[in-house]
Amino acid sequence: MVLDSLSGSISNAIKKLLKAPVVDEKVVKELVRDIQRALLQSDVNVKLVFxxxxxIESKILEEELPPGITRRELAVKAVYDELTALLGGEKAHPPKYAKGKTTVVMLVGIQGSGKTTTASKLTWYFKRQGFSVGLVCADNFRAGAYDQLSQLAGKAGAEFYGERDNKSSVEIARNGMRKFKEKGIELILVDTAGRHKNESDLMDEMRQIAEAINPDEIMLVLDGTIGQQAMQQAEAFNQSTRIGTIFLTKLDGSARGGGALSAVAATKAPIRFIGTGEGIEEVEVFNPPRFVGRLLGMGDIEALVEKVKELQIAAPSKETVSAMVSGRFTLKDLYAQMQTIRKMGPFSKILQSLPGLGMSLPKEAMDVTEERMKRWMVIMQSMTEEELTEPHIIDGSRARRIARGSGTKPKDLKELLDQYKMSKKYIKQIVTKQKRLPGIKGRSFTR
Ligand SMILES: Nc1nc2c(ncn2[C@@H]2O[C@H](COP(=O)(O)OP(=O)(O)OP(=O)(O)O)[C@@H](O)[C@H]2O)c(=O)[nH]1
Ligand SMILES: [Mg+2]
Known part of the structure; x- marks a missing residue:
């Protein structure tokens, strides 16, 4: 499992939060301290952790609590957001190579970082995606390199090219590329030698070979156990080439893996894959949100974060909320809420977005189609200001006028009014319940 210890301590911190009877300032401070400790132990930069x-703390304690969201959910979302940002942002960057064409990827990296192993992992990964893969051994520096790569090629199902007696790695690379291109191989991986110990030598050699063989992508293979030092390499690399991507190796079981990962993410160099073991299948596309989801240790974390996000978008205005709380929830408020929420789909979402209604809705309240919602909005457009704010004045003759004006039937209007009354009733129940609950720092959910 990736980053076992970091994952363990962060998910424990989250579990503690989820179990706390009330999420108050003390609980939040403790959560923050637990997360700090976990990150520092994984060698994440002190400044970044701070x-x-x-x-996280200010998001949980100082941000307005969006209606329909509990402080607890907001806390999980805040931790998730900040960790995702720390590890590279919302987006995954899976590599996209074209089928039926040739892409040349050159692997570079200092001695022992994992280049040759990575070549076999990439083969395994792209073979499964249906690519034909060829491996070129451009390492004529280390004695065993040829045999190592040709064995791995056999295991992973790639074609292999190497020349035992050629002293020029550039020549071998060119020959291998020519041969594989002629054969129509789609992905050519060039494994280079790791004869350098520091990044300036590495960058020099990388430029030389790149100039000679003109690859489509240069992938820096970076040892994940070197912690913060990974940042210097990633930065130097990022500045040296525009076609550079990163493969971070040895992120399995290492307590310090978090350091390299966050350091590299901070350089904004695109991390494509991570290696999580010695085996050829131990490779993962790097996807910060999924990765963080796993760090937090919750299978349904994505669903929860999605919920908070949607509700933040669909949050009713302050006026609507205070109208509801004071019991003055009118058809106008319902209309405003429908408008903000229309794009989101079913009516049940509107009701869910109202403070505290969440899961407690009966089935009939949820069972409203998009179609009916549109009809109701048209009906409300035919009402007068007075009818919208004081719906109880709608009598038979008003009802006929509204139906005629909106091209609907009186039974549609009745349906809308029933729905409105039901919503109002539920809101009232919820509001009474919520008023009895303590808020954080003296805030109640009305704010
Ligand atoms: N645990 C673990 N070990 C890895 C990973 N990737 C590579 N290794 C190991 O790291 C060591 C070096 O791997 P190589 O692939 O030979 O590294 P290299 O960069 O090609 O080395 P040189 O060609 O000598 O520069 C081997 O023992 C690999 O098994 C990984 O993701 N996890
Ligand atoms: Mg090697």
């Missing part, structure tokens, strides 16, 4: 925890 910033991150400050952000």
């Amino acid at each position: 910033e991150l925890s400050k952000n």
Whole structure:
């Protein structure tokens, strides 16, 4: 499993939060401290940890609690957001190579970082995606390199090209590329030698070979156990080439893996894959959100984060909320809420977005189609201001006028009014319940 210890301590911190009877300031501070400790133990940069925890704390304690969201959910979302940002942002960057064409990827990296192993992992990964793969051994520096790569090629199902007696790695690379191109191989991986110990030598050699063989992509294979030092390499690399991507190796079981990962992410160099073991299948596309989901240790974390996000978008205005709380929830408020929410789909979402209604809705309240919602909005457009704010004045003759004006039937209007009354009733129940609950820092959910 990836980053076992970091994952364990962060998911424990989250579990503690989820179990706390009330999420108050003390619980939040403890959560923040637990996360700080977990990150520092994984060798994440102190400054980054400090910033991150400050952000988490202020997001949880100082941000307005969006209606329909509990402080607990907001806390999980805040931790998730900050960790995702720390590890490279919302987006995954899976590589996209074209089928039926040839792409040349050159692997570079300092001695022992994992280049040759990575070549076999990439073969395994792209073979499964249906690519034909060829491996070129451009390492004529280390004695065993040829045999190592040709064995791995056999195991992973790639064609192999190497020349035992050629002293020029550039020549071998060119020959191998020519041969594989003629054969129509789709992905050519060039494994280079790791004869350098520091990044300036590495960058020099990388430029030379790149100039000679003109690859489509240069992938820096970076040892994940070197912690913060990974940053220097990633930065130097990122500045040296525009076609550079990163493969971070040895992120399995290492307590310090978090350091390299966050350091590299901070350089904004695109991390494509991570290696999580010695075996050829131990490779993962790097996907920060999924990775963080796993760090937090919750299978349904994505669903929860999605919920919070949607509700933040669909949050009713302050006026609507205060109208509801004071019991003055009118058809106008319902209309405004429908408008903000229309794009989101079913009516049940509207009701869910109202403070505290969440899961407690009966089935009939949820069972409203998009179609009916549109009809109701048209009906409300035919009402007068007075009818919208004081719906109880709608009598038979008003009802006939509204139906005629909106091209609907009186029974449609009745349906809308029933729905409105039901919503109002539920809101009232919820509001009464919520008023009895303590808020954080003296805030109640009305704010
Ligand atoms: N645990 C673990 N070990 C790895 C991973 N990737 C590579 N290794 C190991 O790291 C060591 C070096 O791997 P190589 O692939 O030979 O590294 P290299 O960069 O090609 O080495 P040189 O060609 O000598 O520069 C081997 O023992 C690999 O099994 C990984 O993701 N996890
Ligand atoms: Mg090697």
